[in-house]
Amino acid sequence: MLRTTNLCKIEVINTMKKLILSLFVAGLALAASAEDGHLLWLRSQPVNKAKVITKKSSPTIQIAKEELETYYNGERVTLKLDGKMPDDDGYRIDGTTITARRDVGLLYGAYALLRMQQTSALGHQPSALLESHPTYSLRLLNHWDNPNGTVERGFAGRSIFLNPDPERMKIYARANASIGINGAVLNNVNAKPEALKTESLQKAKQIADQLRPYGIKVYLSINFASPIKVGGLTTADPLNADVIRWWKDKVNEIYKMIPDFGGFLVKANSEGEPGPQDFGRTHADGANMLGKVLKPHQGIVMWRAFVYAPQSPDRANQAYLEFMPLDGQFADNVIIQIKNGPVDFQPREPYSPLFTAMKKTPMMVEFQITQEYLGAANHLVYLAPMWKEFFSFVKPASLKAMAGVANIGDDTNWCGHHFAQSNWYAFGRLAWNPDLTSEQIAEEWLAQSFDMKAAANSQLLSVMLDSREACVNYMMPLGIHHIFAGTHHYGPEPWYAPRGVRADWTPPYYHKADSIGLGFDRTMNGSANVKQYPEALCRMYNDINTCPENLLAWFHHVPWDHRMKSGRTFWDELCHKYDDGVREARHFLTVWDSMQPYVDSQRFEEVQRKLRIQARDAEWWRDACLLYFQTFSHRPIPQDMDHPVHNLDEMMKFNIPIGMYENPAQGYTK
Amino acid sequence: MLRTTNLCKIEVINTMKKLILSLFVAGLALAASAEDGHLLWLRSQPVNKAKVITKKSSPTIQIAKEELETYYNGERVTLKLDGKMPDDDGYRIDGTTITARRDVGLLYGAYALLRMQQTSALGHQPSALLESHPTYSLRLLNHWDNPNGTVERGFAGRSIFLNPDPERMKIYARANASIGINGAVLNNVNAKPEALKTESLQKAKQIADQLRPYGIKVYLSINFASPIKVGGLTTADPLNADVIRWWKDKVNEIYKMIPDFGGFLVKANSEGEPGPQDFGRTHADGANMLGKVLKPHQGIVMWRAFVYAPQSPDRANQAYLEFMPLDGQFADNVIIQIKNGPVDFQPREPYSPLFTAMKKTPMMVEFQITQEYLGAANHLVYLAPMWKEFFSFVKPASLKAMAGVANIGDDTNWCGHHFAQSNWYAFGRLAWNPDLTSEQIAEEWLAQSFDMKAAANSQLLSVMLDSREACVNYMMPLGIHHIFAGTHHYGPEPWYAPRGVRADWTPPYYHKADSIGLGFDRTMNGSANVKQYPEALCRMYNDINTCPENLLAWFHHVPWDHRMKSGRTFWDELCHKYDDGVREARHFLTVWDSMQPYVDSQRFEEVQRKLRIQARDAEWWRDACLLYFQTFSHRPIPQDMDHPVHNLDEMMKFNIPIGMYENPAQGYTK
Numbered sequence A, B: 001m002l003r004t005t006n007l008c009k010i011e012v013i014n015t016m017k018k019l020i021l022s023l024f025v026a027g028l029a030l031a032a033s034a035e036d037g038h039l040l041w042l043r044s045q046p047v048n049k050a051k052v053i054t055k056k057s058s059p060t061i062q063i064a065k066e067e068l069e070t071y072y073n074g075e076r077v078t079l080k081l082d083g084k085m086p087d088d089d090g091y092r093i094d095g096t097t098i099t100a101r102r103d104v105g106l107l108y109g110a111y112a113l114l115r116m117q118q119t120s121a122l123g124h125q126p127s128a129l130l131e132s133h134p135t136y137s138l139r140l141l142n143h144w145d146n147p148n149g150t151v152e153r154g155f156a157g158r159s160i161f162l163n164p165d166p167e168r169m170k171i172y173a174r175a176n177a178s179i180g181i182n183g184a185v186l187n188n189v190n191a192k193p194e195a196l197k198t199e200s201l202q203k204a205k206q207i208a209d210q211l212r213p214y215g216i217k218v219y220l221s222i223n224f225a226s227p228i229k230v231g232g233l234t235t236a237d238p239l240n241a242d243v244i245r246w247w248k249d250k251v252n253e254i255y256k257m258i259p260d261f262g263g264f265l266v267k268a269n270s271e272g273e274p275g276p277q278d279f280g281r282t283h284a285d286g287a288n289m290l291g292k293v294l295k296p297h298q299g300i301v302m303w304r305a306f307v308y309a310p311q312s313p314d315r316a317n318q319a320y321l322e323f324m325p326l327d328g329q330f331a332d333n334v335i336i337q338i339k340n341g342p343v344d345f346q347p348r349e350p351y352s353p354l355f356t357a358m359k360k361t362p363m364m365v366e367f368q369i370t371q372e373y374l375g376a377a378n379h380l381v382y383l384a385p386m387w388k389e390f391f392s393f394v395k396p397a398s399l400k401a402m403a404g405v406a407n408i409g410d411d412t413n414w415c416g417h418h419f420a421q422s423n424w425y426a427f428g429r430l431a432w433n434p435d436l437t438s439e440q441i442a443e444e445w446l447a448q449s450f451d452m453k454a455a456a457n458s459q460l461l462s463v464m465l466d467s468r469e470a471c472v473n474y475m476m477p478l479g480i481h482h483i484f485a486g487t488h489h490y491g492p493e494p495w496y497a498p499r500g501v502r503a504d505w506t507p508p509y510y511h512k513a514d515s516i517g518l519g520f521d522r523t524m525n526g527s528a529n530v531k532q533y534p535e536a537l538c539r540m541y542n543d544i545n546t547c548p549e550n551l552l553a554w555f556h557h558v559p560w561d562h563r564m565k566s567g568r569t570f571w572d573e574l575c576h577k578y579d580d581g582v583r584e585a586r587h588f589l590t591v592w593d594s595m596q597p598y599v600d601s602q603r604f605e606e607v608q609r610k611l612r613i614q615a616r617d618a619e620w621w622r623d624a625c626l627l628y629f630q631t632f633s634h635r636p637i638p639q640d641m642d643h644p645v646h647n648l649d650e651m652m653k654f655n656i657p658i659g660m661y662e663n664p665a666q667g668y669t670k
Helices: A002-034 A059-071 A103-122 A166-179 A198-214 A241-257 A283-297 A315-326 A384-391 A418-432 A438-449 A458-475 A507-511 A535-542 A549-555 A570-593 A601-633 A648-653 B002-034 B059-071 B103-122 B166-179 B198-214 B241-257 B283-297 B315-326 B384-391 B418-432 B438-449 B458-475 B507-511 B535-542 B549-555 B570-593 B601-633 B648-653
Strands: A051-054 A076-081 A091-094 A097-100 A129-132 A138-142 A183-185 A217-222 A263-266 A300-304 A334-339 A363-368 A401-405 B051-054 B076-081 B091-094 B097-100 B129-132 B138-142 B183-185 B217-222 B263-266 B300-304 B334-339 B363-368 B401-405
Touching (some): A051 A059, A059 A076, A059 A198, A076 A103, A091 A103, A097 A103, A103 A166, A103 A438, A138 A418, A166 A198, A198 A241, A263 A283, A283 A300, A363 A384, A384 A438, A384 A458, A401 A418, A418 A438, A418 A601, A438 A458, A458 A570, A458 A601, A570 A601, A601 A648, B059 B103, B059 B198, B097 B103, B103 B129, B103 B166, B138 B418, B198 B241, B263 B283, B283 B300, B283 B315, B283 B334, B384 B438, B401 B418, B418 B601, B438 B458, B458 B601, B535 B549
Parallel strands (some): A051 A076, A076 A097, A138 A401, A183 A217, A263 A300, A300 A334, A334 A363, A363 A401, B051 B076, B076 B097, B138 B183, B138 B401, B183 B217, B217 B263, B263 B300, B300 B334, B334 B363
Antiparallel strands (some): A091 A097
16 A cells, blocks of 8 residues: 555656656747747847936837847946937947937947947947947838739748738837848839839838838839829820829828838839830939929939840940930939949849949949849858948949848748848948948857857858858859849759740850850950949959959950969869869858757757758759850869769759749759 | 852862761761670670681580680680590680680680780780689579569669570670679579479570570579479478479479579578478478489579578577578588678678588578669679678688679660679679689779770779778768668668568668667677677677777677777767768769760760769768767767768658669669
């Protein structure tokens, strides 16, 4: 009897042990799954310690106060407005006093103080005195979101604006404010006319109301034919009085709903979108008409220079050819928004020559944060070095603003790839201060996004810093460009050239591989694109012996046997660059695997899976491109590298059955 | 007018040039496609120069004469029979005189002379005097061909005996004779009873008639229950008088049709096949009954020792346990045919301890030429080093004969992989002379199979010589064994253990991975398998510190942290071995790619495709095994190697939908 009782006790104890254990395991699982990336870089645990002193209150100041009271690990912070500070969004931090001219400056200062707290272990101590002012007053995300919820070149799910969730919108707004982003174009540049219908505007108003306290204005992309398609007019001629009146009325309607509406982004006469040229007018006619309509409301027009036509022998020449004659003709609230390169967001392009050519026109740069051409949400590619490369040619001060095509969707982690969050982060930080280094920004982001042991790992930092060049290496080194799959721009299809597809939408237009060599002759003997650059650059690019090797096949049809600085032939160098890329991608995986002890399990595994895809994709790129180009070069792949393990004919038959709105589950191999 | 005429002439000349060029190209294409491997290593162009002098004529001598007259690049060869030479298949070559005791000896001598001619550029000069005698009088291929044309573990198409094509049979016979193979078991050891039906025997007779002039005897595998299933008896008890009579009658019938019939190969009481134990008799009872019946006809019985039962705690122990008690009880025309290792043709096994334990029983070794466990017809694995490893433990003189499970099918190139021909070749050469080195044989084969620049490439030779160890590395290094996919034995499935499948048909039975370590404890503390080996080996294998590391997990359950000679832990060493294998497989491809200028295009491309599969498969093996074993070891993969690029969960879901009769088109990736 006693024995039975004891056994029963043991049973009960064991059951309780199991229960406790399972609760513990569940708790662990919960803790791990809580790190799903949904908080972005704002992952601090509340400390609820600081008291914030402020005289004035406003929704924006209230947010600054709450953020500091929740997360600042000090006793007291003082927020002060100071009308004598420069009239911008800047702030000054003096110990624990934040001063600003504007309410939003106090908010930015609050986030700066919290950032310093998060990064202090890296040596970023809260300064005795820090004053910071943004280089650009306009720091904008462009969302390529469609009314049906798809996101063009979006690889992180569907549009966050389709059925905006207040909690998610708050995280979005916080994240943007924390890095100084102050504008969001809510819809795709390939704009549906419906964007201007009243019901769409009501939706935009709701979003604007949510974002406003965080200092973020909303903008809309417009379809130039809206007066016809929404207004029922017979023309959209920008000089037609009815058209102008229609736009005036529409703009009035918008401002009644959204008093601080930012303005319009316009893709006109580009890739089939309507524009003023359809009515015999110029880009300037179209842009200025809209500028005039928006002017009374302090609205602006961002008019894209992304134009090209199928008949041109060199797509890279065209924006210059269309826009240079208009230099100086644009209204003062019109900004020409120019992609960083002259073709289209390639892993490496020279800068668009318009930036140095146009002297009398306000310009802004359009970067692409979403990795349309850099491995979508599967590849870890930290883009700050690419953008910094742009700024090494184009002086930040020569631009009025900075826009970035967002990589944001309704995926839990917002960007598909946890490391893609760093590109959103880096874009914001550079739009505030383009003088920050890629390394500073990566360190900051790592310190906020991971726990310190992982964040402080110098190998992980190197992975980020090396990742863009690695991507160039395994995708299109030495100036090769646009040899992507015809539709999804994910994998390699240098052979893609189906009958009936316009030449400039096929890779052979760009790589021009033949028995002589590889690359697009843009010298004075070729398309003369070099002439669009300043004299010194023109001379340098024009000569194959002075042209930087990383742009060689951009500017030259390079003979296979051209001798490179390494002493190798161009063909051998090409092979080695591809193989370098493969080895780098594999190395990234190896480094990440060593982070396992320091990273929560969910993000560790999700990133690991992505890095495995990247390593496999790098091999796919190498094999596809080298085997295809080898059919022209007729040269052996060098012995001192790994050789292709896939077959060209099989790769040529392979197709990822997706369009431009999804992230591929994987590439050529699983 | 004149001008036009000239232009016309130019036109005509150009057209003719084009025509000639296209004929030339067509000719080249023809020449290239002619090299499809169908001639095996006997690819010489006819020179039709030599005059062959011989007194006696016979079908066999006639073949010797024709071969020399067609292919020998000298004026004159003399063939002489000499009754004073040893009574075997040997020959003597003295200048251009070939002497032999038997007709077939002259044929072997002729092929030897031609081989020396083909390999002379490698320094193998026709000797002033060469005398060669076979180590074994029985040098047999075992074909695992089924009556329906499938070939068990055949990866080169269907059975060549299904509808034997005379031209193909001639090439088969020439190839065998050229390396001294003098017997062929025509059907699968898992024998259908129908094999002994009269219509089947008629087919065997036709094949025997075709092979006889080349000195090749035919044998048959028999189903032990044939008296029941073919004869209609109620028993197959080997001591039953009706059964014995049935066998006598059947054997008489066979010898009436095939007077030089070789005998029977028997798989009995093994993997579900019937045998004497079904009737309470021993292997000896069964084998001796058949031996007695065959004896008057000079026929033999080859009785396989490949037996094991699901209830045994160690499959490796069982052949010894069943056969040792019968040592000395077998009739003198019975040979026990023992697989080289105690389990089943693994990439590396210790030798089967029966070979050194049985002292009073004629034994022969069964090698597997077909790569059931070594990558099928997709992986380049030259097997001579594996067989030579066996002979470093088992003295050739202790055996009576050598059998090899053929890798031959009706594929154009016979063996699926062009390099798999080298294993057929090496088997024959070693069955004649087990003292030849792997290197000698590979050199010979290369010199005959490729043109000299490729054949003479020392890197290619290294690929062959390194290939078996590379396969061990990427499949199952350090003594791991039998972690293959459940059915097809092609890829890795260390996790394969479905409910209801007997344990010894699942990998966990063999690898026994757990949190402590990996491997099968066959020491005196474990299954005591070590005790079946001679004392010195037993001691060496029993101690983890003296056991050769390449058999460590065969004999020991090795702790993950066991310190290896390299200084690494066992886990780290395991990881590195797998990665070494991957790098070696990639290196083979690189070397092969460099052979392109020297190899005909068809074979070059076919081998290249196979080597690409091999490189990809090596990575699959590495990733699957390391990620699976890591779930037990909980240790990180070392930083100084490439990390897995595939995901364990996805690999575990993958299945190649083939059985045991086909070569997989590829493994996990294309």
